[in-house]
Amino acid sequence: MKGIAYGGVGLLGAIMLAEPLGDLAWLGFAVALLGAAVVAGVLPELRWRRWRYEIREDEVDLMRGAFVVRRTIIPIRRVQHVDTESGPLQDSLQLATVTFHTAAGGVAIPALGKVEAEQVRSRVAELARTRDDT
Numbered sequence: 545m546k547g548i549a550y551g552g553v554g555l556l557g558a559i560m561l562a563e564p565l566g567d568l569a570w571l572g573f574a575v576a577l578l579g580a581a582v583v584a585g586v587l588p589e590l591r592w593r594r595w596r597y598e599i600r601e602d603e604v605d606l607m608r609g610a611f612v613v614r615r616t617i618i619p620i621r622r623v624q625h626v627d628t629e630s631g632p633l634q635d636s637l638q639l640a641t642v643t644f645h646t647a648a649g650g651v652a653i654p655a656l657g658k659v660e661a662e663q664v665r666s667r668v669a670e671l672a673r674t675r676d677d678t
Contacts, residue, residue: 597653599667604644606651622646623672626665630658644668 596607604618623644630640640661643652656664 595653597664599664599671601671604668606653616651618644618646618651620668620671622648623668626668626672628661628665630661642668 594607594609594613596605598605600620602620604620604623606616606618608614623646625645627643627645627650628640629643634640634655638658639655640658641652641654642656642661642664643650653661653664
């Protein structure tokens with residue numbers, strides 16, 4: 545009943561102090577806390593900075609990724625339709641996601657401003673219609 549003697553420390557502290565490997569447990573806890581801070585604080589910023597897109601006459605070029613950068617080129621002639629979507633959280637921040645659908649699936653550009661998302665959707669839809677007409 546060593547854990548009861550540490551009443552003010554809390555349950556986690558009592559368990560760590562009651563074990564012979566308490567220092568290693570604290571080290572594991574510190575590493576987990578540091579990992580969570582990196583995932584919550586650094587990774588979203590890195591992902592945001594690495595997002596790039598360009599809409600050309602004949603293709604949409606997307607580049608994304610935090611550590612491994614992925615580049616996707618979608619030919620305009622393959623685009624079947626384009627969607628914009630804005631959930632409650634995105635709506636409160638005036639953001640939207642644009643998704644390009646092809647026969648192979650969909651690829652999205654997340655977290656664009658609502659005006660920019662509408663411009664992207666309109667431009668790609670216009671280019672896809674022009675390609676269909678010729």
